[in-house]
Amino acid sequence: MSDDSAFDPATPPPSKLTQTKTRWAQDHRLPARRADRPESARLPPGQHRTEDWPVLDLGEQPVVSTADWRLELFGAVDHPVIWDWTAFTGQTQIDDVSDIHCVTSWSRYDNRWSGVSTQDLLAAVAPHDAVRHVLLHSHDGYTTNLTIEDFAAEGVLLAHSWQGKPLSSDHGGPVRLIVPHLYFWKSAKWIRRIEFRENDAPGFWEQRGYHNRGNPWTEERYG
Ligand SMILES: Nc1nc2c(c(=O)[nH]1)N[C@H]1C(S)=C(S)[C@@H](COP(=O)(O)O)O[C@H]1N2
Numbered sequence: 500m501s502d503d504s505a506f507d508p509a510t511p512p513p514s515k516l517t518q519t520k521t522r523w524a525q526d527h528r529l530p531a532r533r534a535d536r537p538e539s540a541r542l543p544p545g546q547h548r549t550e551d552w553p554v555l556d557l558g559e560q561p562v563v564s565t566a567d568w569r570l571e572l573f574g575a576v577d578h579p580v581i582w583d584w585t586a587f588t589g590q591t592q593i594d595d596v597s598d599i600h601c602v603t604s605w606s607r608y609d610n611r612w613s614g615v616s617t618q619d620l621l622a623a624v625a626p627h628d629a630v631r632h633v634l635l636h637s638h639d640g641y642t643t644n645l646t647i648e649d650f651a652a653e654g655v656l657l658a659h660s661w662q663g664k665p666l667s668s669d670h671g672g673p674v675r676l677i678v679p680h681l682y683f684w685k686s687a688k689w690i691r692r693i694e695f696r697e698n699d700a701p702g703f704w705e706q707r708g709y710h711n712r713g714n715p716w717t718e719e720r721y722g
Pocket residue numbers: 552553554555556557558601602637638639641669670671683684685686687688689690
């Protein structure tokens with residue numbers, strides 16, 4: 500958008516949602532936007548690149564059919580809801596390509612995720628103004644916490660597919676969260692409930708010495 504149009508009386512200023520969608524549209528014109536970065540700017544410090552995709556979790560890998568799958572969105576919101584598979588797949592669907600950075604030091608490039616953006620999810624539940632944090636609850640008992648800003652960030656989505664195929668259950672299918680700008684422990688597999696909160700509550704690894712935020716670019720690994 501040019502500076503001129505901001506002062507054109509015939510063009511109303513775009514709403515926040517329109518600005519967000521415009522940004523997505525621009526990003527999506529570059530299918531592998533993170534691949535445009537020079538290699539030195541793409542791999543966070545202390546990471547090495549891997550071609551395969553390791554499986555890491557607490558050891559219990561719940562198998563949930565799409566028929567039984569439910570996602571509960573609750574807490575300090577105007578519109579709490581429980582989505583079944585039909586409701587979830589009926590939401591606006593997006594694709595996003597991003598890199599994985601695991602705190603155990605592997606990174607995997609160019610993962611194409613499909614699912615529902617957290618921005619659209621937030622528009623559906625309408626969190627109260629006082630909401631500052633999100634706590635994710637998974638079928639294996641795992642939890643992890645995010646600020647509302649990190650949850651709402653660009654590229655964050657509830658993914659049901661990877662590289663165009665349904666996400667396998669060892670990697671958290673039917674649905675996992677993907678938070679590409681933080682270490683991968685924030686990307687909860689087998690997501691079951693999303694809780695909107697005014698105060699923070701550390702999750703499973705955050706209670707056990709992992710950093711509360713987990714920014715790979717500043718190596719927020721432990722402590
Ligand atoms: N539900 C659940 N989600 C989880 C975990 C877990 O144990 N349970 N482990 C986290 C950690 S530490 C990592 S590194 C990634 C691993 O995801 P992957 O097995 O698909 O590589 O999942 C994250 N999400």
